[in-house]
Amino acid sequence: MRGMEKEAETLLQEAKESIEAARNYGRELRQRLQGLQQARGQIRESAAQSRHVVQQHFCHLKGALLKLLDERLASLLQQVDSIEQENIKPLDDCQKLIEHGVSTAEDLVREGEIAIGGGEENEKLCSFTKKALHIQLDSLPEVPSLVEVPCLSAQLDDSLLTVVKDRILIHGTIASQPPVQIEELVERPGGILVRWCKVDDDFVPQDYRLQYRKSTADHFEDVYVGSETEFLVLQIDPQVDYQFRVCARGDGRQEWSPWSVPQLGHTTLVPHEWTTGLEGYSLSSRRNIALRNDSPYCGVLYSKAPTYYCGQTLTFRIDSIGQPDKQDSLGVCVEQQNGHESLQRDKAVCISTNGAVFVNGKEMTNQLPPVSAGSTVTFDVEAVYLGPAINSNGGAFKLRVTVSSNNREVVFDWVLNQLCDKLYFGCSFTNPGWKVLVF
Template sequence: MELEAEALLQEARENIEAARTYRRELQHRLKGLHLARQQIKDSAALTREVLEQHFNDLKGTLRKLLDERLLSLLQEVDAIEQESIKPLDECQKLIEHGVGTADELLQEGESAIRDAKEQNSDKLCNFTKKALHIQLDSLPEVPSLVDVPCLSAQLDDSLLTIVRSQIFDHGTVASRPPVQIEELIEKPGAILVRWCKVDEDFLPQDYRLQYRKSTASHFEDVYVGSDTEFIVLHIDPNVDYQFRVCARGDGRQEWSPWSVSQIGRSTLVPHEWTPGLEGYSLSSRRNIALRNDSQVGGVLYSKAPTYYCGQTLTFRVETVGQTDRKDSIGVCVEQQHDCDSLQRDKAVCVSTNGAVFVNGKEMTNQLPAVTSGSAVTFDIEAVNLGPSTHNEGSSIKLRVTISSNNREVVFDWVLDQWCHSLYFGCSFSYPGWKVLVF
């Protein structure tokens, strides 16, 4: 009976714990549902605001353009009217002057006739001479109505049809952005952002990626181009960053709506070069090394063994200098300050001419020569992890893949003992080489 009671009690405890887990999962889903609902409401409110602002701006601009066009046409009517009236005014002045002259002549003629009846012919003679001088048969020409302007306005009603058609087709409302962020992958001091299009009818020409710290108020552009992934560098560890992406359709100027923003962070310690080596100058974040013109050379190592198997280590060559056969970029088990190159034991590296060295021995396979802008990547995986592999003193085989300029070499690197992490390093004999590591 006691065993049965204990079993029932244990089953009850398990059911209670299962119920707690079930409730916790349901509450988590309710929170997710709330966030989804809030996203719909917030995006709908923002879309309404954008539409209203846009169409209010359009109406204001159209009203201003129509008023300006109306004023221009009215000014044109005024100019034509004034220019056309001017010769008519001159003709009117000429005729009115003639009428005045004719009135004076009539008065003089009538007076001369009255005086002639009284046997005074001198006044009549003077009048006759004056009438001959005025040329009463010469009349000014008045233009006919068909020869003077008759103003009118030509207004094409098809404009309304065109504008109506353009307005009815102007703007669209989409339930989802055409592109979305697909994946955020943490890197040492960086985050790899991958995105994809989700609208099959959308033909992207370019993408635009923005990011901001969670404490910042504004997003900033970090990438514009045709690729669908980008590594965002200079990421502070254990800090949340927001990312969003949009796209520009083929042949269009405007950008699409932004994707739903995603939050990512990197918990991995940023890769840093060791400061203080005389032959190299470092950037403020110590992830860029420049070989200066100092005569002191040697290998510049990482500050700590921050490269772990399973990660991708990338060296991007920003600028190049004169090459030397001892130049090297690669990884190693330990720092050896008495060596002037990584072409040694317990190290794998690539020379600037593309030669690959494993434990100091050159391989037959070779990569392209390093040029400005080249990215050399190292991917290392342990291939024989057994129960005793992690023990001190036990050997380990690592599968190494080195890629550069769309070429890669793959080989096994055998070490005589297990190491949890690796250093990285570089060595250049001549100045001008600048290498970014991430």
Template structure:
């Protein structure tokens, strides 16, 4: 086979491979297009159902309210009519009794006139006495029409106009939610959720974040507030979670439509304190440690380390103080290269830490820069990045001696300190720890 044939055959093979890749890419785009079409049609169908359901509920509720109000007004009419007619009925009975008595008296008077002369005087006297008894000059009082209730209803015709105007503005349909989840960042046992608004005309007043396991039936609220990011804690590693966010517009009471759900997961094991250390009580998830009275009694402390070296450079390690006790100069929160025992504080070699007074220690030496004192609610953060590695051995093995330099940023309150931390060996991950001399301190790590 000639060289030209070989080159042509190679070009054909390359074209075939390129065509296969091209077809694969087109098929993936076709699949993406199908998912997009499914989202449009699915969300449209869901929105139609929601609109029908909402307005049907409004019609039912409004009809019930109108019926109840009509019934109450009709009942008021009935009460007024009943209370007003009763005295008129009594007056009518009295008048009818008077008419009956007058008719009877007339008949007796006419009979007395027509009777014979022998009985006339007796009957005339009896008639006269009876007429005096009836009191023909006393008439019952009939109320004037102005004093009698004239029932009417005052109905504001503008109500219908106001309702029509309000209903005409009620609800809105949008093609895109005003806020969307922008980024999901895995953290140890947690996920940092970041979102942003995508509608320039929408002014958010506060946000609402929900999440659920991918196989769970319902979402649950995890955050409501003004921030556009939130760290969702207590998540299981290698488990899919769905996140969605909505917002309440400025001056509005209703929430906006939910963002398109985003799936996130963390592969990082959660930070945990080491169990079984004398003087410390841990929560069920081992992410909260509380300094208790030591079973050995007496003042002093030992370091409580993490259960394993789970902190890696490039992450943010946070200690949040949930309760505070009495301060001591040996108190410390920090990160270390090892979990050596027999020490009372992280204010030692191969460790960086901050004391409860705000003093910062690097390899056991106190820095001149100081952070605010630690109190209830304080959040202390540690951020680290690798700066350089200076090998000193001949075989250039970075794990065989050398100086490992990390750039450390410790933040507390609205202040932070930045410095370089030198270690005598390369470490892939670091321990964290704390030490408190007095009981009452409670710290959450994440």
């Protein structure tokens, strides 16, 4: 009996598992159907948009070409009219002169015939003869030969149609994919790192153009133009979706390529912020920029919270500089300790503005270049467990730290008695004028 009950329970459990597996299978299939619909929608929408763009372009092109042909036709006809009028006028003047001479000759002939018909009246004959001599009947106007006057002709190169035809036949292209696509969106504190790549082997990019917008906004806005293939977009609100797209400009060309397929991204990490209200430092509205002001107070400005997580990259960008001091510091620490004038202390690692690197207050042998305006200093920290019972606290951990500045870096291990997966950051400047952005 028990065996039958156990078998029934087993069959029931298997049936339930099969039902759950079928539900999961159906759910996965429906998600794939939704993905297919989205893919089909992208093809249909992009095809419709491409048709509209092509039709509009060729409509504009036909109108522009027809206008140019009409303008050229009018120009050539005006040239014909001008040459005709310019060279016909002298012939008209000559014709008037000849016609006047013909009329004068006819009048003279009639007078002469009358004078002769009047008999031998010497007075009339003498008057006619004098008049005939005065008219200079042996003087004839010059009439240009046909080779001396213009003979208009039109030279129209029939090869123009061939040239235009050849250009039209290769004008415009239809691509199934844009030449560049967004490859990765990586969340950062208060920002998103956007990486893109070229997907057309025949396309030679010169510059890239990155745009973004909130998913609720109507228009994209430029955020980067340059030759790099990644860019950190800052001032991103946490838990808010943003759309990103990128295009490229081919080598030696002026026009931009089609946009990549927009990608949706967001960050769950709150932005890095400096602590407010500390005398000696003025902060920006987003509290990610600190300026050492003229106040005589000298101390460490810490982050509002331990927002730096191991495995990320923390970057300080020096926007302006003041007079350097050996106590200046930029770095990370396990905890806030008020009363110190610098991060050159226990449970902290930092770099001074002269390039010296400090671990728990001790200066390392290796140094980095001095910090200058426009410099970026980065900290990359990775947690590594050393093993149990290494010290009296029952264990030890080390953080492998990489500090980079001006294309140089130092790597060292920072040993702690407890694992710290998130750290504070801080800075201290003795003299005013230093301005630093953290991201």
